[in-house]
Amino acid sequence: MGKKDLLKLIISLIICQLAGVIGSLFTSPAIPTWYASLKKPSFNPPNWVFSPVWITLFVLMGISLFLLWRKTAEDKKVKTAVMFFAIQLVLNMCWSAIFFGLKAPFFAFIEIIFLWIAILLTILKSYKVSKAAGALLIPYILWVSFAAVLNFFLWNLNA
Numbered sequence: 001m002g003k004k005d006l007l008k009l010i011i012s013l014i015i016c017q018l019a020g021v022i023g024s025l026f027t028s029p030a031i032p033t034w035y036a037s038l039k040k041p042s043f044n045p046p047n048w049v050f051s052p053v054w055i056t057l058f059v060l061m062g063i064s065l066f067l068l069w070r071k072t073a074e075d076k077k078v079k080t081a082v083m084f085f086a087i088q089l090v091l092n093m094c095w096s097a098i099f100f101g102l103k104a105p106f107f108a109f110i111e112i113i114f115l116w117i118a119i120l121l122t123i124l125k126s127y128k129v130s131k132a133a134g135a136l137l138i139p140y141i142l143w144v145s146f147a148a149v150l151n152f153f154l155w156n157l158n159a
Contacts, residue, residue: 008069013062019089020058023096030100041153057143060136061089067133068126081125081133088118105155112148119144 001009031047065085071078095115099108119141127134 005066005070009063009066012066012069013059016058016062016065016089017055019093020054022093023054026096026099026101030103034103035100038154039157041150041157044150044154053143057140060139061085064126064133064136067130067136071129075129077125077129081122081129084118084122084125088115088122091115091118099151105151105158109148109151109155112144112151116141116144116148 035047065082068078068081068085091111091114095108095111098104098111102108119137123134123137123141126137
């Protein structure tokens with residue numbers, strides 16, 4: 001890997017981790033207060049699980065973005081995959097703002113459905129550019145699937 005690719009990898013990782021940091025600005029203050037007061041389903045993981053899972057997922061996303069970015073930028077498939085990647089990343093941050101910032105589990109549930117669709121489209125579009133880039137996002141969609149179920153139960157238990 002040359003210096004140019006190494007720089008692209010580092011930037012891709014920073015972009016994705018930065019999305020996580022932005023989401024945590026809404027999440028962190030709400031965990032010991034509002035979130036702690038919610039009725040939770042029996043399958044709700046302990047709070048300490050979320051941070052390492054998300055850090056890992058954002059690393060996988062960063063590598064996926066890098067694999068897309070190192071392809072020819074003029075390629076229409078690359079542009080489309082990167083566009084969907086950007087959309088899902090913004091939706092990811094919005095979910096944290098809605099669920100934890102606005103304390104609105106119902107609206108967060110609606111939003112996470114759009115996020116899930118955006119991730120699926122990102123996987124499909126990325127896979128056309130790089131099979132590895134698409135495959136690296138599979139743990140992400142699995143976790144967001146679980147998060148959607150959890151969000152649904154949190155909304156219903158606390159409505």
